[in-house]
Amino acid sequence: MLRLLLLCGALGCAAEQAAPLAFTMLQLTRVYRGSSLFRGNASLDGQLSHVLEGLNVTQVLPLEPPDAWARRQSDVVSYLETFRQLVQLFNKERPTNFTQHLCCHLGCRLFPNGTAQSFYEVTLNRTAFLTFHVPNATWQRHWPGELPVATFAQEQLMKYTITTQDLQHFLNTTCVSLLQAQSARTGQVSGRSRAPLVLGLILGSLALLGMALGIFLCTGGSC
Numbered sequence: 001m002l003r004l005l006l007l008c009g010a011l012g013c014a015a016e017q018a019a020p021l022a023f024t025m026l027q028l029t030r031v032y033r034g035s036s037l038f039r040g041n042a043s044l045d046g047q048l049s050h051v052l053e054g055l056n057v058t059q060v061l062p063l064e065p066p067d068a069w070a071r072r073q074s075d076v077v078s079y080l081e082t083f084r085q086l087v088q089l090f091n092k093e094r095p096t097n098f099t100q101h102l103c104c105h106l107g108c109r110l111f112p113n114g115t116a117q118s119f120y121e122v123t124l125n126r127t128a129f130l131t132f133h134v135p136n137a138t139w140q141r142h143w144p145g146e147l148p149v150a151t152f153a154q155e156q157l158m159k160y161t162i163t164t165q166d167l168q169h170f171l172n173t174t175c176v177s178l179l180q181a182q183s184a185r186t187g188q189v190s191g192r193s194r195a196p197l198v199l200g201l202i203l204g205s206l207a208l209l210g211m212a213l214g215i216f217l218c219t220g221g222s223c
Contacts (some may be wrong), residue, residue, distance in 0.1 A: 020117075021045050021179045024107030028050065029083070032099045034091030036084045044182075055080050101125050108175035110183060118171035132152060135169040137167075 027040035040052035049061040057076045059069050106120040120132035128142035130153060139157045143150040157163045 006094060019058040020109040020111045021183060022050075022109045023175055023178055024105070026048075029104075031102070033095070033097060034088045035080065036080075036087050038080055046180075052076075106171065108171055108179065110176060111178035114177070116172075116176040118175060120167065120171065130157070130217055132167060132171075134168055134171050137164045139163075141179040 012052045017044060020125055023042070023044050025037070025040070025042040030037040030039075038054055041048060042050035043063060044063070047058070047061060049063060051058050051060060057073055059072075063069075064072060101124070103123045103126075104120070105123075106118075108116055108118040108203075110116050118134045120134070121128070122130040124143070127144070131140050131142060132138075133140055141150045142152050206214055
């Protein structure tokens with residue numbers, strides 16, 4: 001045991017060194033009576049990099065040049081507006097008085113041995129709803145029991161390139177490349193990479209999920 005402790009001290013603790021670099025994004029959407037409230041953030045190895053509040057998204061770390069970030073902001077706002085309009089349309093057809101909470105958590109991790117892991121998880125009202133299986137670009141249901149809306153959402157997301165191959169490319173390539181570039185430059189994430197994050201692509205890929213959202217808004221989750 002003493003030898004192990006001495007070795008740990010000499011190497012700076014292998015367990016600590018083995019911690020992966022990570023880029024993660026979190027989007028929270030609250031829907032009530034046809035109104036949509038958005039919150040979210042992105043973090044680069046524990047450092048806050050982006051903040052989403054309502055229709056405003058800001059870049060906390062200078063990960064993209066001003067002109068590129070301006071285009072990204074425009075893409076994000078367009079997605080949020082489209083999502084909000086979809087919810088309003090569904091609510092006009094079948095008004096509802098209950099609240100729904102949608103949470104999307106996604107990102108990638110880069111391990112010291114060069115391997116990477118990407119993920120995309122969706123919860124509905126704090127219950128596991130869908131996950132994206134990155135290796136084969138497929139959506140999987142996780143809702144307990146039989147709920148038609150979960151099947152509907154899965155089928156819709158599997159129909160389009162932006163929610164399958166494009167999303168897979170972002171998670172496996174763009175996201176991981178960001179971490180690789182940072183690691184190669186400084187040996188650790190410094191939060192100064194100019195690599196594009198394609199934030200608009202990821203948020204935009206949820207637009208189809210917004211269509212599925214409208215179904216359970218109309219039916220209370222029992223369509």
